[in-house]
Every structure is written in C-alpha cells, then in structure tokens.
Amino acid sequence: MMKYMFLKTGLLAGASMISASTISINTNEPAKKNLKQGQKPNIVFIYADDLGYGSLGCYGATKVKTPNIDRMASQGRLFTDAHSSSAICTPSRYSLLTGEYAWRVDNWKPIFCHDPLLIDTTKTTVASLLKQQGYSTACIGKWHLGFGVNTPDWNGELKPGPLELGFDYYYGIPVVSSHPPFVFVENHRVVGLDPADPLVLNQNSNADVKGGKSACALYKPEELGPVLTRKALEWVRKHHDKPFFLYYATPLIHLPITPNPRFKGTSGCGLYGDYIQEFDWIVGQVLSMLDELKLSDNTLVIVTSDNGGVIKDEGETLNAWNAGLRLNGNLLGFKFGAWEGGHRVPFIAHWPGHIPKGSISGQLIGQVDMLATLAALIGQPLPGKDGVDSYNVLPALIGNSNKPIRDHLLSAPGNPQNLAIREGRWLYIDAQGSGGAQNGLKEIAITHKVNSDITPDGKIKPGAPPNQLYDLENDVAETTNVVLHYPEVAQKLKAQLDKKRSSDRTAPKNNKLR
Numbered sequence: 170m171m172k173y174m175f176l177k178t179g180l181l182a183g184a185s186m187i188s189a190s191t192i193s194i195n196t197n198e199p200a201k202k203n204l205k206q207g208q209k210p211n212i213v214f215i216y217a218d219d220l221g222y223g224s225l226g227c228y229g230a231t232k233v234k235t236p237n238i239d240r241m242a243s244q245g246r247l248f249t250d251a252h253s254s255s256a257i258c259t260p261s262r263y264s265l266l267t268g269e270y271a272w273r274v275d276n277w278k279p280i281f282c283h284d285p286l287l288i289d290t291t292k293t294t295v296a297s298l299l300k301q302q303g304y305s306t307a308c309i310g311k312w313h314l315g316f317g318v319n320t321p322d323w324n325g326e327l328k329p330g331p332l333e334l335g336f337d338y339y340y341g342i343p344v345v346s347s348h349p350p351f352v353f354v355e356n357h358r359v360v361g362l363d364p365a366d367p368l369v370l371n372q373n374s375n376a377d378v379k380g381g382k383s384a385c386a387l388y389k390p391e392e393l394g395p396v397l398t399r400k401a402l403e404w405v406r407k408h409h410d411k412p413f414f415l416y417y418a419t420p421l422i423h424l425p426i427t428p429n430p431r432f433k434g435t436s437g438c439g440l441y442g443d444y445i446q447e448f449d450w451i452v453g454q455v456l457s458m459l460d461e462l463k464l465s466d467n468t469l470v471i472v473t474s475d476n477g478g479v480i481k482d483e484g485e486t487l488n489a490w491n492a493g494l495r496l497n498g499n500l501l502g503f504k505f506g507a508w509e510g511g512h513r514v515p516f517i518a519h520w521p522g523h524i525p526k527g528s529i530s531g532q533l534i535g536q537v538d539m540l541a542t543l544a545a546l547i548g549q550p551l552p553g554k555d556g557v558d559s560y561n562v563l564p565a566l567i568g569n570s571n572k573p574i575r576d577h578l579l580s581a582p583g584n585p586q587n588l589a590i591r592e593g594r595w596l597y598i599d600a601q602g603s604g605g606a607q608n609g610l611k612e613i614a615i616t617h618k619v620n621s622d623i624t625p626d627g628k629i630k631p632g633a634p635p636n637q638l639y640d641l642e643n644d645v646a647e648t649t650n651v652v653l654h655y656p657e658v659a660q661k662l663k664a665q666l667d668k669k670r671s672s673d674r675t676a677p678k679n680n681k682l683r
C-alpha cells in the first residue's frame with residue numbers, strides 16, 4: 170500500500186485548517202501514470218488575488234461555500250505549506266513568471282499606471298519556456314507587471330508587455346482592480362479607445378486617470394468575473410488542438426469587493442464571502458469546460474493566490490471577519506507582511522491519473538518554483554542564467570515522496586528589512602513587526618491575534634527583541650517569538666539570510682532534479 174499522506178502533522182495540528190469531511194485521504198490510489206516521453210500536458214494556472222489561507226472550504230472555512238475548489242482538492246493535492254514569493258501582488262507575479270525573486274530587481278511594492286514592464290524580455294518566463302516547446306500561451310486577467318520601456322503608452326502600443334514575454338495572447342485588466350486605468354487591454358491596445366478621447370494621466374498620481382470614456386464604459390467591476398472567465402474559456406476552446414498554457418490571473422478577490430449580482434447574498438459573511446464564492450464558480454467553469462472537452466486527464470490545473478488576505482478597519486473585509494471568516498485561518502498577519510498570513514496561501518494541484526486523489530502535502534514549496542518545475546514536467550532544461558531562485562518541486566507536485574526538496578525559502582514583505590527566511594521548522598525575520606502596512610500592528614489591534622512582542626492594542630512592547638524567530642512546527646500561528654530561546658538558530662539563519670540576499674542565485678546551480 171502506498172502512503173500518500175505525508176503531511177507534517179505538527180503543522181496541520183497547529184494550523185487546524187483542514188476539515189476532515191472535505192478531504193479524504195485515499196491510501197489505495199494506484200501509482201500515478203508515468204509521463205510518456207515527450208508528453209506535453211496542458212497547464213492551467215488560476216491565480217487569485219489576495220485569497221487567504223483560511224478562505225476556502227477545503228482549508229477550513231465555514232462561512233463560505235467553495236464546492237468546486239473543494240472537489241478539485243478531493244480529486245487532487247492540497248498543499249499546506251505553499252508560499253507566494255511575496256506578500257504583495259506585483260513581486261509575487263514577477264517571481265511566478267520568472268522563477269526569480271523580485272527583490273533582485275528591487276521590486277517590493279505594487280506598481281501602477283506610470284510604471285514600465287518590470288520583467289526583462291530576455292529572461293525565460295514560464296510562458297516563453299512553454300511557447301518554445303510548442304504550447305499555445307495566453308494570459309487572461311490582471312497583469313500588474315507594467316508595460317513599455319520607460320512608461321506605458323496608454324493611447325498607443327502597450328509594448329513590451331505580456332506578448333514580449335512569451336504569451337501569444339493577452340486580454341485583461343492592465344494594473345489592478347483598485348487603481349486606474351479601469352479599462353481592458355487586448356494584446357498591445359486598450360480596448361474600445363476613441364482616439365478623439367484619449368486617456369490622460371496625472372503625472373503626480375497613480376489614482377488619477379481621466380478621459381477614455383468609451384474604453385472605460387466597457388469596464389464594469391461587477392462583470393469582471395464573468396467577462397474574463399468567458400475570455401479564458403473562449404481562448405481554450407480555440408486553442409486546445411495543441412498543448413496550451415492558460416495563465417488566468419483573476420482580479421477576484423482584491424478590493425473593491427464587487428461580486429456579480431448573481432452571487433450577492435450567497436455566502437455567510439457578506440459581499441467579501443460572496444466574492445470568494447464567485448471565484449469558486451470561476452474555477453468550476455474552467456474545470457467543467459475541461460471535462461466537456463475531455464481534456465481533464467491531460468491537464469494540470471493549479472489554483473493558488475498571489476498573497477494572503479487583507480483586513481481593513483472598515484468595510485467588507487471587516488464585516489466578513491466579524492461574521493466569522495478567518496481570512497488567513499489562524500495564521501498571524503495579512504497581505505503585505507512577512508508573518509505567515511501574508512504569504513502562506515492556498516495551493517491546489519489537479520491532474521487526474523497523475524496526482525493521487527485527495528492527497529495532502531506539507532512540503533515547503535514556493536510559487537517561484539513554477540518555472541523549474543514546469544520545465545522538468547515537459548523535460549526541458551532551463552538556461553543556466555534563468556530561474557535562479559526556482560527549485561524543481563515536481564516530485565512534491567505529482568510524486569509520492571515526502572523527502573524535503575527546498576532547504577530554505579525567502580518570503581518578501583513590503584519592507585525590505587523584514588525579508589523572512591524559512592528553514593525547516595524555523596522562520597526568521599531580522600526586524601520587528603511584519604514589515605507590511607503599519608508593520609502589521611494595526612491588524613493585530615483589529616483582530617486581537619496574539620503575538621508575544623505586541624500588545625493587544627497593536628504596539629511593540631518595550632524591550633521586545635529586535636528580531637523574530639518562530640517555531641512553525643509547534644506554533645504556526647506565530648504567537649511566540651522564541652529568538653531569545655534559540656540564539657544560535659537565529660544567528661545561523663541571519664547569516665543564511667545575508668548570504669542568500671547577496672548571492673546571484675538561491676536555487677542549486679546544478680539542480681539534479683531538473
């Protein structure tokens with residue numbers, strides 16, 4: 170009998186995340202089908218925006234119903250220790266596509282309407298790698314990685330952009346649903362723009378774009394889910410005659426919370442929960458189409474999020490919290506910060522016949538690993554200069570081994586001083602607080618989560634240590650900073666952190682797994 174349940178039970182017990190009723194651990198599942206030489210499965214990567222670790226049924230949420238994602242988990246593999254590379258949208262997306270930490274290009278924050286393309290077009294990306302191997306490639310949804318060489322030309326060609334990084338097709342929202350321009354972009358152009366009424370940007374503001382009335386009229390916040398999903402489905406229907414890679418980066422569930430009317434009132438925690446349920450519907454639409462086209466058995470589908478959930482001191486996120494939704498489960502911290510809630514995210518992989526049903530993995534993996542992992546999946550070596558932070562975690566994704574692959578992982582918050590290093594059970598942060606918005610302190614005041622260095626009203630205690638060490642195996646909720654109890658561990662991790670930060674690569678040079 171094969172043993173598929175290789176979760177680190179300490180983490181699960183600490184996290185109290187998994188509802189036994191939604192995930193069955195099937196230990197009688199036959200061994201995975203061997204990949205045939207030259208086999209090129211389709212790859213669908215569905216990226217949620219700001220979806221926290223505790224916001225799906227299969228991760229323990231009770232105030233929202235997410236039957237499609239729960240089904241995906243019960244038919245595939247759910248990860249309990251998967252991480253976005255940053256706690257913030259843009260750097261996470263940079264790392265996902267390039268296999269490289271975004272701090273290497275000094276990107277720690279979101280970018281906006283004035284910013285050029287962040288990714289060097291000579292780098293191998295997940296899209297260019299797959300395109301070179303004969304895949305059709307599309308990016309649908311939120312880009313948030315900039316356009317142009319110096320600044321985007323919103324009234325002309327938005328170039329370079331996704332198409333110069335290996336995507337055959339792009340359709341989506343160019344920046345983020347909270348910031349203008351609120352338009353759709355198709356390939357290199359704003360959709361529906363009247364040259365007589367151009368978009369006019371305020372050079373001193375990221376949030377002030379005027380004009381472009383005809384293009385802006387096409388953008389309806391409550392329709393983003395259905396419109397972009399329709400685009401994604403249409404593209405797959407047209408391109409499934411050869412292997413395809415769909416990167417569907419949905420703007421859900423980022424602020425503003427604008428669920429489609431058909432989802433309003435459907436959850437147990439207000440509009441925020443309704444929006445999560447709409448995201449689940451989106452995943453269901455994609456899975457149903459794959460079933461209908463008889464492509465499910467040859468398609469790897471991954472659902473994850475670019476960072477953890479975020480809570481504000483008013484509005485829909487607070488309403489959801491007050492109704493009992495624990496956005497990031499019992500993890501400490503939120504979007505923007507280096508505590509676990511900022512970057513430990515839902516991550517579910519689905520590939521019938523290749524990934525054992527209902528398996529749960531406690532392997533430490535990062536989204537930065539997708540480049541090397543997908544390269545390994547299709548048997549294509551990466552150029553040595555590219556994907557310098559990307560480990561091949563294919564054995565964790567589709568294999569049955571519990572042998573740890575990553576010896577460490579870095580997670581970036583907004584404040585560079587708080588860049589966190591994870592090694593085994595330990596997480597080390599070389600500063601106080603989360604390094605996120607208000608250093609994470611305001612969130613503690615709102616949520617009353619417990620941390621030994623911080624008062625319940627959100628102030629660093631006098632005399633708190635200057636750095637932080639957490640034992641995630643015994644304290645995944647990061648209630649207790651143990652840096653003074655394990656000075657040698659802290660010293661070693663600080664040295665490792667400094668070494669990794671100054672090195673040209675953190676993934677093995679001769680990654681034997683590749």
Ligand code: CA
Nearest residue numbers: 218219258475
């Ligand atoms: Ca985000």
